Amino acid sequence: MEGVGSACLAVALLTALYAVAASIYGGRTRRRAWISSGRRAMYCVAALSVTAFALLESAFLRSDFSYALVAEGSSRDTPTFYKVTAVWATQDGSLLLWVTLLSIFSTTVLFLTRRSLRDITPWATAVLGCIAAFFLLLMVGWENPFDTLAVPPPDGAGLNPLLRHPAMMIHPPMLYTGYVGFSIPFAFAIGALIARRTGADWIRATRRFALIAWTFLGTGIMLGALWSYTELGWGGYWAWDPVENASVMPWLVGTAFLHSIMVQEKRGMLKVWNVSLICATFTLALMGTFLVRSGILESIHAFGASTIGVQFLVFIGLVIAVSAGLIIARLPYLRSEARLDSLLSREAFFLLNNLVLVGLCLVILWGTFFPLISEAITGTEASVGPPWFNRLVTPLALVLVLLTAIGPMLAWRRFSPSSLRRILTVPLAVVAVVLVVLLALTNAADSPPSLAMFCLVAFVLAAVGQELWRGTVARRTVSGESWPRALARLTGRNRRRYGGFLVHAGIAVLFLGVAASSAFLDQRDVRLSPGESFEVNGYDVTYREATAKLGGDSAGTGAPISFGAVLDVRKNGKHFVLRPSRNYYASSDPSLGTISRFFEGEATSEVDVRWGLTRDFWLAVRPDIGSLEQPIREADAKFADSPGDVQALIIASLAERYRSDPPPAAFRAIASPLVVWIWIGGGIAVLGALVAAWPSPEARLRRVRSLYSARVGQELSRA
Amino acid sequence: MDPTRKRKLRLVVALSAALLLATALIYTSFSASTEASKPSEIKPGRSYEVTGKVVKGSIRHRGDDLRFRIRDRDGTQSVPVEYTGVVPDPFREGREVIVSGELENGTFVAERDSLVTKCPSKFTKS
Numbered sequence: 001m002e003g004v005g006s007a008c009l010a011v012a013l014l015t016a017l018y019a020v021a022a023s024i025y026g027g028r029t030r031r032r033a034w035i036s037s038g039r040r041a042m043y044c045v046a047a048l049s050v051t052a053f054a055l056l057e058s059a060f061l062r063s064d065f066s067y068a069l070v071a072e073g074s075s076r077d078t079p080t081f082y083k084v085t086a087v088w089a090t091q092d093g094s095l096l097l098w099v100t101l102l103s104i105f106s107t108t109v110l111f112l113t114r115r116s117l118r119d120i121t122p123w124a125t126a127v128l129g130c131i132a133a134f135f136l137l138l139m140v141g142w143e144n145p146f147d148t149l150a151v152p153p154p155d156g157a158g159l160n161p162l163l164r165h166p167a168m169m170i171h172p173p174m175l176y177t178g179y180v181g182f183s184i185p186f187a188f189a190i191g192a193l194i195a196r197r198t199g200a201d202w203i204r205a206t207r208r209f210a211l212i213a214w215t216f217l218g219t220g221i222m223l224g225a226l227w228s229y230t231e232l233g234w235g236g237y238w239a240w241d242p243v244e245n246a247s248v249m250p251w252l253v254g255t256a257f258l259h260s261i262m263v264q265e266k267r268g269m270l271k272v273w274n275v276s277l278i279c280a281t282f283t284l285a286l287m288g289t290f291l292v293r294s295g296i297l298e299s300i301h302a303f304g305a306s307t308i309g310v311q312f313l314v315f316i317g318l319v320i321a322v323s324a325g326l327i328i329a330r331l332p333y334l335r336s337e338a339r340l341d342s343l344l345s346r347e348a349f350f351l352l353n354n355l356v357l358v359g360l361c362l363v364i365l366w367g368t369f370f371p372l373i374s375e376a377i378t379g380t381e382a383s384v385g386p387p388w389f390n391r392l393v394t395p396l397a398l399v400l401v402l403l404t405a406i407g408p409m410l411a412w413r414r415f416s417p418s419s420l421r422r423i424l425t426v427p428l429a430v431v432a433v434v435l436v437v438l439l440a441l442t443n444a445a446d447s448p449p450s451l452a453m454f455c456l457v458a459f460v461l462a463a464v465g466q467e468l469w470r471g472t473v474a475r476r477t478v479s480g481e482s483w484p485r486a487l488a489r490l491t492g493r494n495r496r497r498y499g500g501f502l503v504h505a506g507i508a509v510l511f512l513g514v515a516a517s518s519a520f521l522d523q524r525d526v527r528l529s530p531g532e533s534f535e536v537n538g539y540d541v542t543y544r545e546a547t548a549k550l551g552g553d554s555a556g557t558g559a560p561i562s563f564g565a566v567l568d569v570r571k572n573g574k575h576f577v578l579r580p581s582r583n584y585y586a587s588s589d590p591s592l593g594t595i596s597r598f599f600e601g602e603a604t605s606e607v608d609v610r611w612g613l614t615r616d617f618w619l620a621v622r623p624d625i626g627s628l629e630q631p632i633r634e635a636d637a638k639f640a641d642s643p644g645d646v647q648a649l650i651i652a653s654l655a656e657r658y659r660s661d662p663p664p665a666a667f668r669a670i671a672s673p674l675v676v677w678i679w680i681g682g683g684i685a686v687l688g689a690l691v692a693a694w695p696s697p698e699a700r701l702r703r704v705r706s707l708y709s710a711r712v713g714q715e716l717s718r719a
Numbered sequence: 720m721d722p723t724r725k726r727k728l729r730l731v732v733a734l735s736a737a738l739l740l741a742t743a744l745i746y747t748s749f750s751a752s753t754e755a756s757k758p759s760e761i762k763p764g765r766s767y768e769v770t771g772k773v774v775k776g777s778i779r780h781r782g783d784d785l786r787f788r789i790r791d792r793d794g795t796q797s798v799p800v801e802y803t804g805v806v807p808d809p810f811r812e813g814r815e816v817i818v819s820g821e822l823e824n825g826t827f828v829a830e831r832d833s834l835v836t837k838c839p840s841k842f843t844k845s
Contacts, residue, residue: 370748384752
């Protein structure tokens with residue numbers, strides 16, 4: 001079977017190269033047959049890579065350790081869910097996922113545009129073929145996921161325990177779908193440049209793909225934050241780690257792109273800016289993959305000697321050179337059709353929001369690559385920490401949220417100061433009330449940036465609420481519908497606009513969570529014996545007893561041993577129980593003893609969180625197994641050659657020993673206000689993006705009509 | 720003001736603003752950055768952020784205290800470390816860690832909670 005997988009990839013590579021050649025030839029000579037052939041070749045690439053992916057997936061499910069990848073990333077005792085998802089936890093597997101997603105997306109967009117944009121599509125096909133060919137070449141040449149082992153091991157190494165978390169396993173496909181999604185508008189932008197068709201056609205054809213990519217990338221980032229919060233055992237959700245930065249940079253530039261294309265669609269302006277933005281987004285998406293895969297910056301995530309770093313760098317360089325060269329060569333075709341009429345216009349505010357978003361991205365880019373920059377300039381490797389990022393990003397984020405409120409309310413071209421009064425009065429009044437309430441009733445003033453953010457969030461929500469209210473009232477007066485029906489119809493009629501409002505509200509809510517939880521959290525690290533208690537933020541926490549579990553931890557990660565604690569938490573007469581624990585995974589290091597390898601391997605925190613709309617209570621435990629060191633060493637010596645069931649008994653008795661007489665354990669408790677709103681806000685934004693991306697019934701009707709009239713025209717010309 | 724002059728003025732204002740911001744960015748990053756030092760480079764009398772590998776077999780727990788030796792990434796010279804506070808999940812012998820503190824009487828006394836572990840690889844076991 002392994003031969004079939006490798007063959008699939010090799011044939012897919014050749015097919016992709018053929019697609020490039022056929023499309024270029026078809027595009028130059030305008031021969032329809034060649035263009036169709038190139039397009040169909042891309043369909044074949046999709047079929048081949050999906051087949052390869054299915055083959056690899058089945059090898060993981062069968063635990064076929066003759067594959068190097070399966071032996072390295074899975075094991076017999078890995079739960080099925082993690083077997084399925086372990087495919088993309090390996091480097092080669094994630095490259096295969098990339099190319100599979102890319103070919104599916106390419107097929108979809110090429111199928112949808114098969115009868116339109118005839119000048120642009122052959123070139124876009126060629127670009128998509130090149131990207132697919134690059135990733136296939138990486139696998140065929142250097143990182144073949146179907147590499148086999150001459151002597152299959154009896155069992156695999158197992159999936160890295162830190163990754164055994166549902167959010168972490170869905171996170172990479174989400175990110176990749178985002179990265180891959182942005183390659184579609186990129187390919188069409190390049191196609192439009194080559195074909196000199198620089199109107200808004202390519203934008204209309206791929207806008208929805210950009211929006212979907214943006215949604216998936218955003219969801220991926222949110223899931224990564226959730227994983228960090230609930231699995232890593234330090235209690236934060238964002239640490240400005242290079243890998244986090246790598247995913248947020250294309251998202252920021254993609255956000256700018258989604259806004260500025262509206263200006264090109266409506267006013268025919270910002271053409272150079274738009275193609276530059278999408279090229280930058282795609283480059284950053286490639287860089288995101290590269291940073292994770294090459295380990296160039298040596299963060300907590302990105303490590304390991306890479307075999308494909310240089311190839312990636314060359315490809316990224318090529319993408320930048322080709323994009324920049326094409327944009328410069330086509331400058332005469334990218335002239336604006338209109339001038340900026342006034343600084344008081346929606347397009348001016350969109351431009352400002354673009355500058356802020358790109359500025360944010362540049363700040364993060366600089367901070368991420370600072371170790372390399374500083375080494376190049378001063379010779380010593382230095383890095384900037386989270387405080388630096390926070391200091392620079394906070395003011396930009398404040399401006400951004402302010403623009404989120406104002407931008408969508410403004411008119412195109414120019415607006416009058418009197419209309420400004422009409423739209424700003426209510427939101428500003430709301431802000432004033434919120435400010436007074438916050439100052440009078442809370443200690444929000446302790447953190448001026450957070451206070452400012454709270455006011456801006458109120459501003460955004462009031463502005464969005466006002467728009468919805470006015471629209472619904474207007475519709476009701478005309479149609480006499482009921483309130484909910486009028487609101488639903490209003491949204492349905494103009495999905496892009498009202499979906500956008502929903503996204504803005506969601507992002508504001510997200511920032512509410514960030515501002516509250518970053519400035520006002522209470523954290524304590526303590527060391528307790530059973531029976532002792534401590535207090536944090538009004539919560540009385542008592543360590544009731546220690547727990548020890550063998551096999552089948554509650555989270556279903558397949559850890560053999562799990563030590564934990566049961567704690568009673570009381571606040572204001574309310575009582576709840578938290579059960580944080582720590583999973584111990586067996587090490588495969590042969591230098592360890594047969595018993596000690598179960599205790600000396602990887603260990604991960606299984607945090608217990610009491611989620612709350614106003615405040616989370618987060619608790620992690622670090623059991624001290626130092627007292628077991630001596631008995632473990634004795635057991636190693638005594639039972640080294642004993643059969644497995646005897647060893648299991650010994651481990652059980654060691655665990656029981658910990659449970660009945662536990663030494664003091666270390667606890668970290670965090671009371672974090674409003675943190676759950678980060679994910680609620682993210683959810684609202686995703687919902688809004690889906691509303692905006694959903695095809696409206698009018699558009700479908702229009703498409704059917706145009707197809708119908710085209711058919712009639714064809715029939716008539718034949719008659 | 721005639722439109723062309725207005726446009727030029729806008730361009731100048733925008734460009735100088737960008738230049739100013741870029742300068743601020745570069746200045747703050749260089750002044751706020753911390754150098755990473757190797758265990759063999761540290762001397763008593765000032766604080767360091769040390770990056771290195773945890774020496775095999777050197778980890779000892781003593782109640783709240785954690786003691787281990789840290790060595791150069793590509794060398795054998797090592798320094799004993801005395802640390803209190805939260806130990807990150809992936810902390811293991813042989814792993815790369817970053818820790819801040821000061822050298823006192825031949826022992827690197829680390830600041831509380833300053834230990835950061837780098838993961839050997841996001842996706843594979845060490």
